[in-house]
Amino acid sequence: MKAKPIISALALLLLPLLANATHIAGGYISYSVDPQNPRMYHFTQTVYTDVASSAADPIVNVSMGDGNTVEVPRTEIKAYSKQNNVNRYSWSYTYTSAGDYIVAWIGANRNMGQINVPAPSDQKSYYIYTSVKVNPLLVNNNGVKLASTPLFVAYTGEETKHNFISYDADGDKLTYTLVTPKEGTAEGGGMNIPGYAFPEGLTIDKFGELRWRAPALKGEYAIAVKVTEHRNGQPIGYTVVDFYVHVVDRAQQPTLLLLNQDRLVVNYDGSILARPDQPLKLEYFLRNAPGAAFPLYARQFSDLDTLDLASPSIIVRDSAGGKAVTLTLTPTADLVRQEPYITGMRGQADIDPEQGTYYPSYYFDWIYAYLIVGEQQPTSTEGDLAKAGFLLYPNPISNRFVIEAPDMPAMRVQLIDATGKAVGVLSLKPGLNHLTKPAALSGGLYFYTITSRHKPIGTGRLVVQ
Template identity: 30%
Template sequence: MPLAKRLLLFLIFLAIPLSEIYATHVRAGEISAFRDTTGGNQNSFRYIFRFVMYRNTRGVPQAAVTMNFGDGTLSQPNDIRRTTPLGNDTEELEFVFTHTYPAAGIYTVSVIIPNRNAGIVNLGSPSDMISFYVETTLFINQQVGINNTPVLLNPPIDRACVGERFVHNPDAFDIDGDSLAYRLIVPKQNVGINAVGYVDPTTVRAGTNEAGTGPASFNINQRGDLVWDAPVVQGEYNVAFIIEEWRNGVKIGEVTRDMQIRVSDCRNNHPLLVIPNDTCVVAGSLVTGVIRATDPDGNQIRLSSSSGLYEPNFPAPRATFTPDMIPQNSPAVGNFTWQTQCLHVREQPYQVIFKAEDLPLRDTLVDIKTWQIRVVGPKPTGLTATAQGNSIGLSWDAYTCSNASQMVIWRRIGCGELPDDPCRTGVDPASGYVQIGTVPIGTTSFVDDNAGQGLQSGVSYSYVISASFAPPSGGESLASDAVCASLALDVPFITNVSVERTAPQGEIFIRWLQPRELDQAAFPGPYRYELYRATGLSGTDFSLVGSRTVTSFTAATVNDTTFRDSGLDTEVNAYNYMLLFYYQTSRLKDSSATASSVRLTVTPGVNVIDLSWQANVPWSNAGTTHKVYRESRTLPGVFELLADVAVSDAGSFRFSDTGNGLVLDEDSTYCYYVETYGSYGNPKILSPLINKSQIACAAPLDTLAPCPPLLAIDSLDCGSLTGESFCNVESFANKLTWSYPTAVGENCDEDIVAYRLYYKRYEEDTEFALIATINSPRPPAMFYEHSGLSSYAGCYYVTAVDEDGQESAPSNVVCKDNCPYYELPNVFTPNGDGKNELFTPFPCPRFVESVEVTVYNRWGRPMFETSNVLINWDGMIGSGEESGGSEVTNGVYYYLAKVRFARLRRSDELTQIKGWVQVLK
């Protein structure tokens, strides 16, 4: 072979990754992964991978692909399994791989193809010299269970028109029912390396959205709709996004799609598609929907639909859409039908993608919309509740969906139904219901004994049940109708624990209801009550504070009993109480539930005082309206009603006083107390039960907070970093200055006592670290030199702090990058004359962290390898760590240098430098 031709072939060899020997013109692609269950295989570590690639048919034919399985192994080159011509110089290729992993773990599977197609507008030029790289991350863990990645049913080749809003949805279908999330990324050309020259499609040339109401935009939403509103420049664009899989709040994998959008200057208006609203349906329901499309230009329309509901591996019965892909006159109509079953219940909604495509003579346009359908379990039926001593027994009908995993039992104090909403599965905690137990599906009874502690007599308890379905698909049923039951009133009930005087020697009022339904024949009198008190909302160190004795109970004597507990420090403490009830004077019949006083907490803020309160009581204070009182500014000691606060659960016992017509002065103190309104939910016990908190006071914080400063950083003159002097610089410094707004007006504090400076090394990091507090002189200086750095790269912001310790919002963020420099000569003369003896970079490489260099002869054989930043090749065959070997002959040699610079962005750090050097002796 002639030398010139051999040299040309080797230069081509150097232009691609050394592990690849084939080239193509790739447009788009992605990798999917599936647990291998063929032949009843139970090996949870064996997976099938499907790499689908779309390529320009004018490129060099693609013969085989190698897959990196992410565990240190590569596949043998895999031949094309399927080729599908798509027209427009495009074909779809499918490659299938099978691999067994050695153990559980997180594996990133990847494929790299040497060349994308030429002429991609938003990549570096020439784009056909940029590699195509996609990866899929797979989480293999037996506790997580079977994990298959989503399948993308819509191909990653799509068309858009200049000035028209473009929508693409990959129609990701996860057979496991995992939750999917979407985010944009930059297309890659290798592991962790962004495609050279990539820019956001909207920045190729400035433009407006389709409506002309704002700038063009490019984003992806959580339905998976990739929206470009709207293209400006014709041509082919490559973009990429990641589809994340989530299960039980844990991310278990992600798939990268690198796709291509072909933008044309169309002379057409896109059709308008109308689909049903998102919906929830009960399993067993027939779902139908009418899809309509009109075309403003009167062109014919072709309707189509894609979804996992149509796929062969989806549990039957599958959905249908008619007519599909048949041209219709405008307006076009399609019909969707799906008979749901219990097997279709899952937590995440199903997505159905509809597309309307107009059919003019040229420049076909589309409109795409997504319909989400959530299938929930039917409502359990036949629930009953019956009192049984100090417990309540529940029973219900056998559940209709045998694929459910368990029945969940919920309870609340007080009777009440849940709203009938097909999208509200299970039970909302805001309703007051709490989960008290679960039983396997098929079980039809449950006994509620309050976890062995017994239920409270006299309290009305409401119950509902719901069914849940096993992961990974998950899902729940609607809640059953509520039932209510209560135990007999045969023990005393505390109904009031109210703070009547707030003071170091304060007073609390206690009231209790005598046992109205006591069987006096079985438990004869005389009867005695003992009242015990403990300090704190949930204190357990009880001491006797009083007792009462009665002979018997009759209709005339069954009244409430009261007690006033004095000499208590109600300013500092809450207190809780318990009754012991004796028959025949000394024989213990039972004890009441404990009940505490209401404890109010006030927290001052800027222009506001926040109130929160709590009480540990056997009745329910939720689902009612509480009253907040504030001391009058004109009549000291007199409290006026400030607000009625609707509370739904214990977490909502809150109120914020922003003045209510009064400007809260930071130099004044404001005092409050709260009245709670509660109920046992039993019609035999009068309600509401009204109890007061102690009085609590606070003054608002200073109303003025500092303004954010304006920050600047000294600029870097890369031209000044040349010469030998740079080699002697051992550390670097960034000089920061800032200013505080002079016209602060009434919204910012001028009394600044300190500035806080924050720093992060990389621009893409989210967390800043505090590096300095500048608090002298007074007022503090507004400059800082961040010295002792290994490079200039980093980002900063500064805040201002006033005398009350309030910190301003962050200033603007400023960043500085390094000026990397690493240049190699193209000739050296290792002839022993002491001049130019070594192949080494030009003096003073800048901000180089590491280097890997390999030198090849013209046949592609490695001659020299080193990780020495200075290389120092003396023309001998070997490595930088070995001496000896033979000399190379005069001639041209080719090198590949992988240089890692210290940069502001991690994605910019690794650079490959390819070139040649001539050896002359």
Template identity: 30%
Template sequence: MMAIVFRSQATHLRAGEITATRVNCNSLTFIITITVYTNTKNTTVLFGGDQDVLNFGDGSKSVFVPETPNTLRPDLDPDGSVATASFTISHTYSGFGTYVISYREPNRNEGVLNMDASVNTTFYLETVVTVDPFLGCNNTPKLLVPPIDHACPGVAWTHNPGAFDPDGDSLSYSMEVPFSDRKTQVINYKNPNDPKFYNNFGNANENGNGPPTFSINPISGTITWDSPGAVGEYNIAFHIIEWRKKGTEWFPMGYVRRDMQILVDDCKNQRPDLIVPKDTCVVAGTVLKATIYGTDPDKDPVKIEAFSEIFNFPPALSPAKYTPVPGVNDFVPSVPPAETKFEWQTECIHVKDQPYQVVFKVTDKPKEGPRLVTFKTWLVKVVGPAPDWTNATLNLSNRTTDLEWAPYFCQNAEKMQVWRKVDGNPFVPDNCQTGMPDYLGYELIDVVDIKDANNVPITKYRDTNNGKGLAPGAKYCYRLVAVFPLPKGGESYVSLDTCVGPIKANVPIITHVTVEKTDMTTGQNRISWRSPFEVDKTQFPPPYRYDVYRTVGFASGRGTDSVKISPVGFSDTTIVDTPINTEENVYNYGVTCYASNGGLVGSSAHASSVRLDAKSQVKKIELNWSAFVPWSNQIQTVPNKHLIYRGPEGATEADLVLIDSVDVLNSGFIYLDQGQWDGKGLNDNDVYCYRVMTRGGYGNPKIAQPLLNFSQIMCAQPGDTIPPCKLEPPIRSTVEYKDCDDYFQQFCDRNTFSNTLIWNRPEDSDCRNDVRSYNIYYTNKRGGEYTLLANTKDTTYTDTKNLRSFARCYKIAAVDRSGNEGELSEEMCIDNCPYYELPNVFTPNGDKYNETFSAFSTRNIPCGEEGGCPIPDELKLKCARFVEQVEFKVFNRWGQEVYTYDSSIGDNTASIYIDWNGKDAGGKELATGVYYYVAKVKFLTVDPQDQIQNFKGWVHLIR
């Protein structure tokens, strides 16, 4: 009884977190560490004990954390009331998945103001880890700054956890409510800036001119409380969330929940301040130097500390340094300002897509009262240098370009992007502008390896324009960007331009595909071209005759979908194509030329009409346009702006008026109409019609520019905020594999899967007209958290994204023209038909037949003389399918365990068939006889309760 009473008054847990480090990428073992900060004032209770439970989140047995001695932390509280302790253990997970690691211990320290009865409130921590072979190896973020800080009433307080991700993943931060157990908030939690903690709430910020605020910066992780009120202790919690980029998508990898404590003391101290450099980027291989200054308005001594992963790199990875590095009581005068010198010899291995976060902390030392701190964050991004060109040669015979560059400086880069543009651009990137900006108009034509299989640098590339040759008449310019491997990622600065051409104009040069009239049945396009003005006129004498070919779509074609437009008169270099559907279709054209002697001169490159699209937004309409042309519509010569024309509903080309222009060199092919040109704004009930005029050129002084081409007319209505209707009836699938007897032949050894979804458009006409697309969401378990999978305008969708089986649940929501999303549909789940069966006899006698005790499968089927390896129907029916993991134990007739197997451990990883050879755990052959087994099988299913099944049986081992 006394022990229980003592424990209930164990006012000792202030703050903490859990971190997990994967032993290596070929193992499912993690090193899990719980770090806590304890109260040592008026209590001797230690961290850990017989009620203190660590749960690994995978259904395995929890462990009790043993009592662990404290280590006092005078740097966090000079009076000795703060200590720290930790516990570390390894744990091996049975398979892939997302696991919530949690720790629960009674109790928090007494007297926390912003929750009820903290002394009787359980202290709870959790961390989420993801083990996914698609996303790669993963470790949780690490936190460098302790979670205990002091504050004074009326003085703004800041804190930064100094978090970084060892894998190079991106981090974000969110404020959370402290927990007392899983999914259980502490009782009556209040934010630290709640009015109950203030006498003058309306003017309680540091400047005395507004209410107090409390927030976390979701990017930097800096927490700001401006400013504290009542004296006492406050607890807060926040998540450090890690994100991994795979291709163009970001995936959440888990989070660390930190529970921390703020000690607000009765003091009149003013907080110290820091002067840090502006955020910067540095080229790998150069030295970055900076000076950080610390000041104090009370002229108290200060010390400056720095926290970042870059200080913790091993010597081989060239860590950053700062001097002086202060000890617990190393304070220096703040007048003149205290100085800290920073220096970092950066290397290629430091290149990363996200900047490094360097957290500086300045602490003052007043004559009396608590010490105050200020945090400031400096972002440093290490980027790869721009690649260097050595040569670019134009091959006139086949209109190709041979490109050469110097071996890239950073040989740890993975790929080299090759970009191309007609007419080039004098662009020079800013200090922190990496990669190729979208708005410059360069086209990514290929991505090549930095090194070949023999580790030799790759430095050459031939541009054939996908075998079609480069467009005659055009000048081409190229740039390079080096790409570094994920998960750290990163792109180099873009190289300078290297240019070739203009290419000889010895075939027709198409110059215009402009929409003259927008209509579904009587539309008109005007096509114009230049004659082959650099052709050998002796071989191909004028006058010339032309054939013009048309294809629907942006891409060129000369097959059954190509239409010849005729006739074209001798020496004519323009034609109007009508009647066609210019309202709904984009068309592309090519011109073929014949000399007067009948000889084929050649064909032009193909060019499409300009296609305009309009997207409704609230009180706005966004315009986007594009064209597939051999010239550039982002030229350097003036004028280079595209023109925007607008008119009312039903307007023709002649009715539209010029309202604005777009500098496409800086903003790309996009325009947002908010009615700004006349100041009247857009009316929600009106329809507006638009047309865009592009300006382009070949970069060839012999071809006049700008080349002017109009888009079709596109009409739209400003958007609203009302979401569209919910989808009814529910979505369905083309196939649901529930009757395994009907479909068993399809699943043996299958490794690719897809689910096809079908749904109906809303029956109500208003709902139907309001829907523009559908968002499809998925989860891998019934009732799980849904993630956006895709957006489509169709009413069918085939899901092949990272499917390991058919098991997946879906919901769909309609999206209207304003981007509003409707209510999610009812959940529709597709499940597997899992199966697992073991035989009852095997003969490990060396005759190469039935040598192992294995689950039924279609592996190693013997082929007959005629080949074909026919699979017996019995095996098709019994083959193991949709099995994720197997644990297997064998016992002799006296109940002694003689053999054990786990498909997630060692060399057997991912083998779910067991393949026991009849030997015991020590490798000794077991005698003939009957043995008993227990198999725990984990299936891939959408229902978690159906995942684990236990099999018990016997097997006769015969030698």
């Protein structure tokens, strides 16, 4: 690593003219603080590139936010898929004084023809950055890191979900915001890309799960997510993950299903209850596209094993039309916390590109589970259900009861006893649902969670006489 003056204004102005499509797929910057010196930071910049990229730089220049840049050689390059490589650049840097700094890299230009970036998008550079608060009295030992990647494909006319599984090794709370991507300026800083448009229907939830509701227009989109760390209710740092996503027509992508969802204890917010020292089993089915017989593979990504907190085991077995996949995890009492752990299961079909095409050569499907390790599930009030249009009566019940439901798709009510064990699942339809008490319900207090398409609407309490 070598420190040198900030890149010249002339070089920045000429940057868009020096390259065409560079096929940078995205990137972010992470860090940890040296345990012996609170002003020394160990940084890693991760850059995702297409395998044919001309932007797989052996050396990058990174602005440290204090008037200096550092010249950093690439320390690692490895394949993520037939389509993408992961490039990493690592270095250490000591700040001379406390303060707030923006550590940033100005990459080569973005790809041509990005749908939500004003033309010419290939005249816009990447600006990948993270916030560093150097404060010996409040040390943020670790910045945000990713256990997975932001690399995924969305499909026209259907909902797409993806989570790059951000985590903080200090256990700080993380929040997620879609932000406008930045480009480099002539002064070496960053500015929001003028005229940028957020993709219609794209949202991100409190777990960091991106959901894109039925994208319609095929092509490449630029997306940026700000991940903020909070401690004692105060923000203490953030990083921005900048990447692109292709929207394409569905072709021969495999389908990954979580089969035992109804036998798990699902909390009101969609997280899954995992009890300390009790095995938790997630059962999946990875199905080939109709009429296809491509080789199928499964792999899990999680902050649990990334941080060496637990070792989930995976068993993959042949099954008619695909693969049966079982993930087993036994969390210890040391893992109890309010924030969920995230595990992502990736199903993959090994498909060669069609004749004359380049993208994609791999097809993936993902399912994510958000695990709350504890003894009791979080609950919400019946008010959440009432606002959504649900009504259960009578309560207490003896043998039969009624649930009035609004017009929502794929509704179910899951019944959970006081120990957190799932004891029954009933399907609901819009309107009046005349239901009979499941035989497994004896007298006592129960919780019930109503879901639509497996997304929890709310939780209530039910008394059985």
